[in-house]
Amino acid sequence: MSDLALTAEDVTVRYGKRMAVDGVSLSVPIGSVYALLGRNGAGKSSLIRVLLGLLRPDQGQATLLGEDVWRNRARLMERTGVVAEEADAPPEMRLRDLGWMSSRLYARWQQGAFDERLTRFDIDSAARFGELSKGQKKQVALALALAATPELILLDDPTLGLDVVARKSLFEEVIADMADRGLTVFIATHDLGAIESIADRVGILKNGRLVLDEELETLKNRFRRIRFAGPADTLAEANLTVTWSRPWGSGTEAVATNYDDLALDRLRQRARTAEVVPMSLEEIFMAVVGEERS
Amino acid sequence: MNGTLVIAARELRANTRIFIISAVLAVWPFLASLLPTARGHRAEVIVVLGGFLSVAVGLGLAVALGISTIGRELSERRLSFYFSKPVSPAAIWFGKAGAAIVTSVLSFALIALPTYFTSPQTWRLHWLGDAQPVVVAALVIAALFFLSHFLSSILRSRSAYLAFDVIALLLLLAGLYAVVRPLALGGAGDTAKIILVSMGAIVAGALVVGPVWQLANGRTDAKRGHAALSRAVWSILGGALLLAGGYVAWLISGYASDLKDVHFVEQPGHGTAFLVSGTGAGRGEYVSTFLIDQRKGDSRRLSVPKWWGGNFSEDGTVYWWLQPLGLFNFTGLELYTIPVAGGSSVASGITMTPNGSATLSSDGSRVVVVDGALASVFDLATGKLLASGGGLDFRANHVVIFLGPDLVRIVEAPRDARDITVVRVYELDVRRRTMSKTGEGQYPGSRGTSLSLSGDGSRILVRGISTIADGRTAGLVARLNGEVPASSAVLYDGTVATITPNRPRLQLYSRDGLPLHDIPLPDAERAFLSGEIEEGKLIVAGSRGLPGKGGMHWSLLIIDVRRGVVERVVPDVLAPLPRWQYGRLAHYTADQKLVVVDLHETLYTLDPRTGALQKVKLTG
Numbered sequence: 014m015s016d017l018a019l020t021a022e023d024v025t026v027r028y029g030k031r032m033a034v035d036g037v038s039l040s041v042p043i044g045s046v047y048a049l050l051g052r053n054g055a056g057k058s059s060l061i062r063v064l065l066g067l068l069r070p071d072q073g074q075a076t077l078l079g080e081d082v083w084r085n086r087a088r089l090m091e092r093t094g095v096v097a098e099e100a101d102a103p104p105e106m107r108l109r110d111l112g113w114m115s116s117r118l119y120a121r122w123q124q125g126a127f128d129e130r131l132t133r134f135d136i137d138s139a140a141r142f143g144e145l146s147k148g149q150k151k152q153v154a155l156a157l158a159l160a161a162t163p164e165l166i167l168l169d170d171p172t173l174g175l176d177v178v179a180r181k182s183l184f185e186e187v188i189a190d191m192a193d194r195g196l197t198v199f200i201a202t203h204d205l206g207a208i209e210s211i212a213d214r215v216g217i218l219k220n221g222r223l224v225l226d227e228e229l230e231t232l233k234n235r236f237r238r239i240r241f242a243g244p245a246d247t248l249a250e251a252n253l254t255v256t257w258s259r260p261w262g263s264g265t266e267a268v269a270t271n272y273d274d275l276a277l278d279r280l281r282q283r284a285r286t287a288e289v290v291p292m293s294l295e296e297i298f299m300a301v302v303g304e305e306r307s
Numbered sequence: 308m309n310g311t312l313v314i315a316a317r318e319l320r321a322n323t324r325i326f327i328i329s330a331v332l333a334v335w336p337f338l339a340s341l342l343p344t345a346r347g348h349r350a351e352v353i354v355v356l357g358g359f360l361s362v363a364v365g366l367g368l369a370v371a372l373g374i375s376t377i378g379r380e381l382s383e384r385r386l387s388f389y390f391s392k393p394v395s396p397a398a399i400w401f402g403k404a405g406a407a408i409v410t411s412v413l414s415f416a417l418i419a420l421p422t423y424f425t426s427p428q429t430w431r432l433h434w435l436g437d438a439q440p441v442v443v444a445a446l447v448i449a450a451l452f453f454l455s456h457f458l459s460s461i462l463r464s465r466s467a468y469l470a471f472d473v474i475a476l477l478l479l480l481a482g483l484y485a486v487v488r489p490l491a492l493g494g495a496g497d498t499a500k501i502i503l504v505s506m507g508a509i510v511a512g513a514l515v516v517g518p519v520w521q522l523a524n525g526r527t528d529a530k531r532g533h534a535a536l537s538r539a540v541w542s543i544l545g546g547a548l549l550l551a552g553g554y555v556a557w558l559i560s561g562y563a564s565d566l567k568d569v570h571f572v573e574q575p576g577h578g579t580a581f582l583v584s585g586t587g588a589g590r591g592e593y594v595s596t597f598l599i600d601q602r603k604g605d606s607r608r609l610s611v612p613k614w615w616g617g618n619f620s621e622d623g624t625v626y627w628w629l630q631p632l633g634l635f636n637f638t639g640l641e642l643y644t645i646p647v648a649g650g651s652s653v654a655s656g657i658t659m660t661p662n663g664s665a666t667l668s669s670d671g672s673r674v675v676v677v678d679g680a681l682a683s684v685f686d687l688a689t690g691k692l693l694a695s696g697g698g699l700d701f702r703a704n705h706v707v708i709f710l711g712p713d714l715v716r717i718v719e720a721p722r723d724a725r726d727i728t729v730v731r732v733y734e735l736d737v738r739r740r741t742m743s744k745t746g747e748g749q750y751p752g753s754r755g756t757s758l759s760l761s762g763d764g765s766r767i768l769v770r771g772i773s774t775i776a777d778g779r780t781a782g783l784v785a786r787l788n789g790e791v792p793a794s795s796a797v798l799y800d801g802t803v804a805t806i807t808p809n810r811p812r813l814q815l816y817s818r819d820g821l822p823l824h825d826i827p828l829p830d831a832e833r834a835f836l837s838g839e840i841e842e843g844k845l846i847v848a849g850s851r852g853l854p855g856k857g858g859m860h861w862s863l864l865i866i867d868v869r870r871g872v873v874e875r876v877v878p879d880v881l882a883p884l885p886r887w888q889y890g891r892l893a894h895y896t897a898d899q900k901l902v903v904v905d906l907h908e909t910l911y912t913l914d915p916r917t918g919a920l921q922k923v924k925l926t927g
Contacts, residue, residue, distance in 0.1 A: 067390050067527045087310075091393035101388040105321055117313040118392050 015079040018043045018165045018197035019064060025072035026059045026221075033059040035221040036073070041199055041214070043164075046191070048208040048229075049201040050298050051218035057201040058098055060218065061169045064199065065095060077165060091119060094158030094166035098173065100150035104143025108153060111142065112160075119161040127160035130186065148179040155183055159190055166190075168200040172207065180207060187211075209294040217301050225301050229294070236297045237272035241265060241280060241287035251279035256300045268292070268300045310394035314402025315409070322410045325368065329414035332360055336422050350426040351433070357422025358434045361444070365415030369448040372407035373455025377518065378463050381529045396522035404452065404518070411448045416441050453514035457540065460521060464533035475541040482548045486555050492611045492631065493559060495593035502551050506544075513543040561587035563597040563606035564925040569908045570594060570612075574838075574883045574901065575623030576894045580647045581883075581902040582619070582626060583910065584612045598626055598645060601902055601912050604924040607645070609652065615640050616664060621894075623647060625671030625687075632658065642674065644687060656690040666707040675715050675735070677705045682717055684737050696735050696742020703731075704756050706890030708764040713737040716745075716764050716778065718890075720756035728753055728772055730781040746780030754791060760890045762799035766818055770795045775803060775820050785820020794835040796885070799894045802868060804845060806834050813847060815868060824871025830862055830878070837882035838893035838901075840915055843868040846901070848882040863903060865915050875918050880905050 019041040026034040034056040041047040051057045062068035064075050066086030075082050077089045102111055108131060116122045131138055134152040136145065145153065151171055158166055166187070172180040184207050190196045191211075202208050215232055217225040225232070241247065242264040248255055253276050258267030264284075269276070272289070280287050292300070336356040339345060345352040377400070380386040389399045419440055423430045434440060461472050483506060490499040520539035525532025565587035574581040584596040596613070597606040609628065617628030624647055629640040640659050645652040655674075659665070663678030673693070676683045683695035699705065703719035710716050715735040720728060728750045735742040755771025765778040773787040773795065792805035792814075801818030811834040815823040828834050831849025838846045845866040852859045863882040865875040880903040885892050895901065900912040902923065910923040 062387075062527070065387075065391065067387055069524070069526075069531070086390065087393050087395045087398075089393075090391060095391040097387055097391065099384060101385045103317075103321065103385065103388065106317070110317070110320065114313055114317050115392075118310060118394060 016043050017041065017076075018045075018078060019047070019167075019199055020076045021060065021064065021073065022075070023073035024060065024063050024070045024075055026056070026063060026068060027071050032221050034063065034070070034218075037218070037221075037223045038073075039216055039223060039226050041197060043197050044191075044195040045213040046198040046200065046208075046211050048212035048215045049199065049218065050203075050205065050215060051201075052302055055218040055302075056221040057218055058169055059221075061167060061199075061201055065093075065167060066090075091121075091161075092164045094161055094163035096151065096154045096158050096166070096168040096171045098169040100142075100147075100154045102142045102150075102153070102157075104141065106142050107138070108136065108140055108142065109138040111153070111157060112138065115157055115161060121162040123160050123162055126162075127156050130156035130159065133186075134182065148175045151175060152179065152183060155186055159186060162194070163196065164194075165197040165199070168198070168202070170202055171200065172202060172204045180204065184211065205293075205295040205298055212294075215294065217298060219302050232297060233291065233294070235270060235272050236292045236300065237269050238290040238292055238296070239267050239269050239272075239280070239287060240290075241284040243284040247280065247283045250283055251276055253280065256303075268296075270300075310392075310398030311402040311405070314389070314394065314399060315406040318403055318406030319409065322406065325410055325414055326417065329364060329417040332364060333357075333418040333421055335360060336418075337425075350429045353422045353425050354429045354433050357418055358430070361415045361419035361422075364418055365411050365444050365448055366451055368411040368414055369408070369451040370455045372411060373452040374459040376403050376407050376452075376456055377522070377532075378456070378459045381527065381532065382463060384527070386527045390526055396526070397519045400518045400522055404456070404515075408445070408449050408452055411452065412441065412445045415444045415448065419444070450511065453511065456518060457514050457536065460518070460529075460536055461533050464529040466530045466533045468530070468534050468537055472537050472541075475537070475545075479541075479544055479548060482552065486548065486551050489559050489610065490555060490593060492614075493593045493595070494612065494614070495558070495591055498558065498591050498593060502555070506547060506551065509547040510544060513540045517543070558590050558593050559595070560608070561590050561593075561595050562925070563595075563599055565590070566595065566597075567908060569904045569910070571884050572881075572902050572904055572910070573613075573618070574893060574895070574899075575619030575626075575647070576621055577896055577899070578623035578647060579900075580619070580623060580626075582609075582613075582617075583902075585908070598647065599923070599925065601900065601923055604926045606925060609645065610643075615661070618667070619647070620667040620671030621669035622671065625667060627665065627667055627671075627674070629659075629665065630654075631661075642676075644671070655685070655687060657685050657687075662701070664705060664707075666709070668709040668712060670712075673709070673712065673737075675707045675709070675717075677707060677717065682707070682715070682733070682735055682742065684715060684735065694735060694737040694740040694742075696733070696740075698742065698744070699733065700731070704758060706758040706760055706767075708760050708890070710734075710764055718758055718760065718767055718778075718781070720758055720769060722756055725753055727751060728756055728769060728774075730758075730767065730769060730776055732767075732779060732781045734779075746777070746782060748776050748781035748783060750774050750776075750783065750786075758890050759796045761797040761801040761818070762891065762894060763801075766797045766801040766803075768795060768797040768803055773805065775816075775818075784818075785816070787814075787816060787820060789814070793833065796836050796892050798839055798845065798868065798892065799841070800843075804836055804868075806836060806847070811849070813845070813866060815871060824868075826866060826871055826873060828864060829873060829876060831864070834864075835885070836892055837863070837885055838895060839868075840865075840895045840897060840899070842897050844874070844915065846882050846895075846915070858906075860906070863901075863913065875915070877903070877913060877918055877920070880911065880913065880920070 017040045021037050021039050024037045063070050066082040069083050112127050136149050212229050215229050240261050245258045245265045253269045254271045255267040255269050336353045339356050340349045340352040487499045517536050517540040521532045521536035524535035566585040567588045569585040572583050579601045594612045596609040599606040611630045613628045615629035619626050625644050627644045632639040642655045642657040643652050659676050659678040666675045674685050679701040680699045681697050684693045700721050703721040706718045708716050717733040720730050730748045732746045733744050752772035757770045759768040767776040767778050775784040793808040795805040803816040805814045811828045811831050813826040832851040834847050834849040837848045845868050847864040849862045861881040863877040863880050867874045900914050903911050903913050911920040
């Protein structure tokens with residue numbers, strides 16, 4: 014049995030002449046949290062639609078829990094929870110009816126867990142789905158997904174439009190399940206601050222291409238913001254690769270992508286002073302997608 | 308509970324309001340019947356109003372739900388809700404479709420049944436007769452639902468695939484036309500109906516199961532769903548059409564040797580060719596027609612039997628027939644020809660209305676078409692109009708004869724004669740392009756106006772009133788006494804032959820009406836004139852018995868007209884049919900062998916001089 018919960022192999026999606034996803038390959042080990050980042054229109058939702066078996070890729074293949082998701086979608090959904098970008102349950106359905114329906118469809122459905130989460134979220138089970146706020150819809154979607162006791166959960170921008178409290182409670186639910194059952198999480202999000210604390214691995218999509226796919230810890234270790242007195246050429250002499258560099262007073266400011274202690278030593282041999290600052294995931298993302306330029 | 312039922316149950320629960328509204332509407336007919344104006348017609352008011360309301364609600368819901376099921380969720384991006392559940396596309400479709408149909412039928416029933424049970428007799432009087440209203444409604448509702456879903460899916464997607472759908476539909480209709488047309492023309496109406504009904508059922512089946520492919524392959528993408536739906540539906544229908552086409556191709560491609568039931572045999576006055584029509588073994592009621600050479604036995608298939616007219620030219624070189632221009636638009640006939648010596652059939656481009664008739668010149672090079680009040684002469688090879696003339700009575704029977712290549716005689720006798728039968732004779736001069744009336748005769752009696760002409764056109768027999776008239780002036784030559792004959796004709800040389808209806812006797816008269824011979828026909832309870840052989844021989848078909856018990860027995864009699872004796876009786880064979888298309892009997896050469904059919908539908912050649920029968924060996 015594979016120890017990968019999710020894989021994409023050379024997945025390509027085109028809408029007419031437009032390339033939405035361009036040869037993306039990635040894999041997510043069981044029990045890990047994978048954060049898929051990217052600007053709007055980068056191809057995250059298309060990739061997730063492929064991973065959920067909603068969209069057949071023009072090229073490549075996606076698997077969930079070791080099985081081809083396009084062919085075995087119905088069976089795989091028994092073991093996979095989904096929180097879509099737009100919560101999509103029928104608006105006229107009452108939440109208890111949603112629970113009833115799910116209880117008939119999922120063999121491992123836990124009605125108690127569903128009811129408890131609704132209570133925690135302070136949502137009345139007699140309410141109709143269409144009457145809920147955007148945040149409540151996301152919470153209900155998460156409650157439905159988790160009550161089915163999935164082995165894997167895919168969340169497409171689950172915190173979009175949520176306030177801080179709702180965001181926090183949503184992540185807490187996911188984290189609790191991860192801790193309790195070893196749930197694998199694949200999340201596409203713009204909420205870099207929140208995900209930074211739970212993601213094991215990060216992928217960044219840019220114009221449909223996966224430009225970065227790495228352990229978060231490794232990523233954060235190798236990305237540094239460096240400021241030093243000297244010309245930008247000094248960085249190359251110190252064997253440092255940069256995403257960008259720009260003048261900083263009489264010196265240079267740059268983001269290095271292959272930082273380590275040896276590189277710092279090499280730099281300090283050439284520059285009188287060198288300030289090295291660790292970067293947050295958000296800063297790394299900005300640097301990678303090219304929003305922070307020289 | 309499986310996925311289909313769970314989804315159906317959810318959908319039905321979502322439709323609760325529809326049931327409540329239907330229940331409220333169900334009260335309306337009863338309230339309306341309480342109005343003072345409804346007094347005395349209470350049952351009618353309830354039944355008629357209930358019927359209208361239930362039909363409107365049931366069918367309206369079928370269309371509305373057909374349009375919105377799947378389609379609305381696709382456009383509102385809510386279909387992924389179902390696809391994120393462990394349910395198959397088939398469960399999603401059949402759950403939703405089943406619930407929509409149940410909703411529509413239940414809503415219909417909620418309104419219709421109370422009014423039905425109020426007065427079943429009144430309901431049957433106003434709606435559907437003895438048919439079960441709920442069953443009929445369920446079928447119509449289901450058909451409307453699936454059709455609405457299909458149309459809505461292909462229109463909503465705004466995909467270029469719509470052009471493919473239109474082309475596929477046109478191809479399907481054209482294919483169906485191509486499949487059904489030869490059956491209809493070949494008299495296989497029942498087979499055509501079975502194929503059309505089967506295709507209808509397959510269309511319904513394709514619309515029912517096609518959406519499973521739509522969801523399985525398109526899932527939440529409307530355009531891809533449309534493509535998948537179209538591919539599924541048109542593939543199913545295309546496959547069914549191919550099967551139907553293959554079956555029809557097999558049905559119409561029978562060989563002459565397969566014929567098990569010969570409907571008629573026709574033979575020209577020269578040569579060795581003959582035409583046979585009939586049904587083949589295992590090929591249902593489709594009537595095949597073959598042009599056969601009796602010496603070699605090889606046959607050529609004609610596309611259409613001679614339902615609308617057809618015959619050999621006098622010299623036996625050309626066979627012609629009329630064929631409808633369309634199937635559903637049956638407004639005209641086109642003349643087809645085929646050279647007897649070999650070659651393919653040719654559509655001449657010469658057309659006429661279904662009331663028109665055609666007569667070929669003796670060498671088959673020209674044709675006269677009498678249609679309405681107009682007679683027209685065409686060159687068959689080119690289709691060119693050579694001459695035409697008007698003034699004919701379009702309600703009359705017409706018999707036409709080429710007196711020469713450029714002179715045509717047309718004899719007419721109006722069909723609506725009451726006490727007087729009028730016979731008019733016209734001549735159309737092809738070179739001068741003029742048509743003139745050369746004579747008219749009026750004769751008492753009106754028992755049919757069928758005409759017979761002598762070989763040179765010099766004598767006319769008005770068969771129903773047994774009157775011999777001059778071929779050019781229509782003036783009276785003689786009236787024959789006695790009972791109205793069962794069969795009569797002017798022979799090639801002007802001699803008149805009649806057969807009495809009871810205990811048949813052949814009576815022969817000179818061209819001036821003088822009695823010549825009265826010959827009893829042995830071994831026959833009924834008889835008709837079949838043809839004549841040069842050198843004064845007449846062929847008579849005799850029969851005894853009736854179809855069914857004991858069977859019907861045919862015999863062929865050869866009469867020596869000059870001596871007035873029955874020269875030969877050939878038992879158990881049916882003589883060739885007379886050729887009334889030309890208003891006269893077939894006139895065979897002395898050395899020609901006749902083609903006859905025995906009781907077992909086997910074709911034989913008969914040497915009239917010796918009576919020897921020889922089985923026709925069919926090679927095709």
